[in-house]
Amino acid sequence: MKSWQMIVPIVLVIFIYAASAHAISNQPIHWGFKKAKNEQQADAGSEYDQLLDKYGGFYKGNSDEKIVYLTFDNGYENGYTGKILDILKKEKVPATFFVTGHYLKSASDLTKRMADEGHIIGNHSWSHPDMTQISEDKIRLELAKVKKETEKLTGQTDMKYLRPPRGILSEKSMKIAEEEGYVHVLWSLAFKDWLTNEQKGWRYSYDNIMAQVHPGSVMLLHTVSKDNADALERVIKDLKKRGYVFKSLDEYMFKEKLKNPLLSN
Numbered sequence: 001m002k003s004w005q006m007i008v009p010i011v012l013v014i015f016i017y018a019a020s021a022h023a024i025s026n027q028p029i030h031w032g033f034k035k036a037k038n039e040q041q042a043d044a045g046s047e048y049d050q051l052l053d054k055y056g057g058f059y060k061g062n063s064d065e066k067i068v069y070l071t072f073d074n075g076y077e078n079g080y081t082g083k084i085l086d087i088l089k090k091e092k093v094p095a096t097f098f099v100t101g102h103y104l105k106s107a108s109d110l111t112k113r114m115a116d117e118g119h120i121i122g123n124h125s126w127s128h129p130d131m132t133q134i135s136e137d138k139i140r141l142e143l144a145k146v147k148k149e150t151e152k153l154t155g156q157t158d159m160k161y162l163r164p165p166r167g168i169l170s171e172k173s174m175k176i177a178e179e180e181g182y183v184h185v186l187w188s189l190a191f192k193d194w195l196t197n198e199q200k201g202w203r204y205s206y207d208n209i210m211a212q213v214h215p216g217s218v219m220l221l222h223t224v225s226k227d228n229a230d231a232l233e234r235v236i237k238d239l240k241k242r243g244y245v246f247k248s249l250d251e252y253m254f255k256e257k258l259k260n261p262l263l264s265n
């Protein structure tokens with residue numbers, strides 16, 4: 001065989017290898033999971049587990065501790081966040097609020113209050129796009145603008161949690177977010193609570209939460225829901241009676257890092 005005849009396949013192999021190494025999937029994932037029942041953890045399946053693990057994200061805590069991580073998505077203000085903050089303060093419960101640019105601009109006082117009262121502000125992107133349909137530069141900009149505006153309002157400089165808008169993500173969007181220093185925080189407990197003209201009364205929210213709660217719940221609630229605001233105090237009190245404690249995402253991350261020191265960066 002002539003030497004050039006060997007070079008061709010070698011070059012081809014290198015080319016294919018390089019191309020596949022860069023071809024990270026941008027296939028949209030619409031976040032979903034098998035809901036928890038009888039306090040058995042929700043389950044998103046091993047494929048999603050592995051993907052989240054790869055990029056340092058998570059959607060639930062440990063199965064052996066009755067802990068609930070309360071998270072809220074704040075796209076816009078509908079008049080109930082003040083009440084929610086009052087209840088969290090009274091019950092001494094920490095939460096994470098994932099805010100958009102619109103929220104920061106239109107509800108700056110409430111955002112400041114969240115930070116002042118010890119809650120975490122997370123990134124829900126500036127304009128709530130589908131992260132799989134915009135360019136890499138645009139993703140970085142969406143994240144940076146929220147971080148900057150939050151810092152301006154609250155002085156918090158360490159924004160590190162991201163909740164992908166619309167619950168849509170891809171391996172590529174996760175990788176970019178990770179490069180920007182973000183941890184993807186999905187969720188393991190949710191229900192249709194965001195339609196403001198389809199509120200059904202506090203019991204609807206309460207029953208959904210109580211039916212799905214499990215050890216290590218990452219609970220997603222929308223603050224625009226009157227049902228959630230009206231149910232929250234009872235939910236917290238009754239979960240405490242059932243032996244649950246409420247912890248912050250920082251407490252979860254801290255424990256995980258102690259368990260896996262190699263993951264620390």
Ligand SMILES: [Zn+2]
Nearest residue numbers: 073075165166
């Ligand atoms: Zn949202």
